[in-house]
Amino acid sequence: VARSFADRLIQRTRALGHPLCAGLDPHLGLLPPLFRHGAMRPGAPETAEVVERFCLAALDRFAGRVAVVKPQVAFFESLGWPGLRTLARVLEAAHQRDLLVVLDAKRGDIGSTAGAYAAAYLGAEAPLRVDAVTLNVYMGGDSLEPWVKAAEAADAGLFVLVRTSNPGAADLQDLPVDGIPLFERVAGLLAPFAGRLAGGETGWSSLGAVLGATWPDQAHAVRERLPRSLFLVPGYGAQGAAAAEALAGFVPGPGGRLEGGLVSSSRGLLFPPGSDTEDASAWERAIDQALDRAAGELGEALG
Amino acid sequence: VARSFADRLIQRTRALGHPLCAGLDPHLGLLPPLFRHGAMRPGAPETAEVVERFCLAALDRFAGRVAVVKPQVAFFESLGWPGLRTLARVLEAAHQRDLLVVLDAKRGDIGSTAGAYAAAYLGAEAPLRVDAVTLNVYMGGDSLEPWVKAAEAADAGLFVLVRTSNPGAADLQDLPVDGIPLFERVAGLLAPFAGRLAGGETGWSSLGAVLGATWPDQAHAVRERLPRSLFLVPGYGAQGAAAAEALAGFVPGPGGRLEGGLVSSSRGLLFPPGSDTEDASAWERAIDQALDRAAGELGEALG
Numbered sequence: 001v002a003r004s005f006a007d008r009l010i011q012r013t014r015a016l017g018h019p020l021c022a023g024l025d026p027h028l029g030l031l032p033p034l035f036r037h038g039a040m041r042p043g044a045p046e047t048a049e050v051v052e053r054f055c056l057a058a059l060d061r062f063a064g065r066v067a068v069v070k071p072q073v074a075f076f077e078s079l080g081w082p083g084l085r086t087l088a089r090v091l092e093a094a095h096q097r098d099l100l101v102v103l104d105a106k107r108g109d110i111g112s113t114a115g116a117y118a119a120a121y122l123g124a125e126a127p128l129r130v131d132a133v134t135l136n137v138y139m140g141g142d143s144l145e146p147w148v149k150a151a152e153a154a155d156a157g158l159f160v161l162v163r164t165s166n167p168g169a170a171d172l173q174d175l176p177v178d179g180i181p182l183f184e185r186v187a188g189l190l191a192p193f194a195g196r197l198a199g200g201e202t203g204w205s206s207l208g209a210v211l212g213a214t215w216p217d218q219a220h221a222v223r224e225r226l227p228r229s230l231f232l233v234p235g236y237g238a239q240g241a242a243a244a245e246a247l248a249g250f251v252p253g254p255g256g257r258l259e260g261g262l263v264s265s266s267r268g269l270l271f272p273p274g275s276d277t278e279d280a281s282a283w284e285r286a287i288d289q290a291l292d293r294a295a296g297e298l299g300e301a302l303g
Numbered sequence: 304v305a306r307s308f309a310d311r312l313i314q315r316t317r318a319l320g321h322p323l324c325a326g327l328d329p330h331l332g333l334l335p336p337l338f339r340h341g342a343m344r345p346g347a348p349e350t351a352e353v354v355e356r357f358c359l360a361a362l363d364r365f366a367g368r369v370a371v372v373k374p375q376v377a378f379f380e381s382l383g384w385p386g387l388r389t390l391a392r393v394l395e396a397a398h399q400r401d402l403l404v405v406l407d408a409k410r411g412d413i414g415s416t417a418g419a420y421a422a423a424y425l426g427a428e429a430p431l432r433v434d435a436v437t438l439n440v441y442m443g444g445d446s447l448e449p450w451v452k453a454a455e456a457a458d459a460g461l462f463v464l465v466r467t468s469n470p471g472a473a474d475l476q477d478l479p480v481d482g483i484p485l486f487e488r489v490a491g492l493l494a495p496f497a498g499r500l501a502g503g504e505t506g507w508s509s510l511g512a513v514l515g516a517t518w519p520d521q522a523h524a525v526r527e528r529l530p531r532s533l534f535l536v537p538g539y540g541a542q543g544a545a546a547a548e549a550l551a552g553f554v555p556g557p558g559g560r561l562e563g564g565l566v567s568s569s570r571g572l573l574f575p576p577g578s579d580t581e582d583a584s585a586w587e588r589a590i591d592q593a594l595d596r597a598a599g600e601l602g603e604a605l606g
Contacts, residue, residue: 078423143469166414172492175488
């Protein structure tokens, strides 16, 4: 019997001793000289191949060091169809390296359209198969239904945007609805779906929430409404959140160590100091050091 | 000097005498026998080619009959990278046929990620170039900024989800914020962006709103907050909205005829009665009749 996404994720983060998730955001403009080649024109297949070599080299560093890698689909989509072909190869390479993949897609649509998106990403037949995907639920609970069905069938996971960490997040997410911020209402809307995707060995649900790292009070409020949902906390490192803050929504697991989600860092791991080099060994050292440091900080903060 | 997206759209709908937009949602399971071929497996390049032939045949029917075609990216994405290659060819074919293209993508992200999405779709260098794109603003006003800059530079358009027509839309969009439904707050958030993308010959803004066809009162409320934004009204035909209801947010233009947006139909135009056939002429007749009927109804309702 296949294990649920939540069980796979929790068992791996327990084994590694930290919840670090490596973002894979291959900004064309930030690629180190080691990888750059030619004119780097979006839409050109050669450019997508450069991005592919960079991503595969990064996956070699991530393998065995993190449980989960989180590619941001926008950076592949911006390269046109060759970018999506590169993404397919990167996903395959991640699976081969035994990394779980959360695709940062933030999709949100209804009915058969949501079903078409789910068919792209979830399940053995999906051409861009991943373990979990991020979603936007502004269109309402029925926009989640096709995803939840697909996730149930594929033992996959879903992370729905609840409270993000960008300055503009307050524009809508914090608006008071009968005295309660909108994002808490969103968390409440997700609760029944989280229940449907719960029930594995660890008790964690495969319906999780995306929750910015910068507001610990908000993490506690969401945790009350979604007690068994994994939190995906982006913005660690480069965006400045400290380890204790990033773990605000985590809860004690077996042995008392905190668990309950992923803490994601993108630029801090992919473009750290010392990585802007032509030297392959120096590049590998820079990435490894950034990974070890972030993993160490988070592992220590788990208690 | 290039004209704004809003000017291009309004001038074409005035010339045609109706605001009908043809949705291009190539559901694999609904393709007529005329086009079906082989196993139709998502991810297989042959399947994407079947979809391509179907879409190009549909564009031949749409050309000269509607101002705008609206491909739903999910149905291409669900075919993997061959699907995105097909989408690129379909977009090129639409431009060649002098059809404006609004890509139904509902993207929503922040900072450099939003910039990467915009680079995929807006501007002369974009590998998947379209005239306008649909967006989701749950992440806040700053998630729009890169899109607005790209739209200004490319004379492109943006349609942001405000109030959708699915049953679950009420879950969040209608929640009361200080007595005002959330979707009206969203419309208010968009107003300054709409101002920045206004100012062409027609006075209409290239920052528009997606507004379901089923609730005319809501259209009036949004029109008050966004007096010069084009409305993209999906759900005409198959989803049951009548012409008068779909045009509730439109306002009198030159000569008194209503204008101010697009009314979109997808299944009703793409899979109408009589189109499920192996006969090419019968298929063309069925599509043409559906187009003429919808265009006629809407044109009449403009007054």
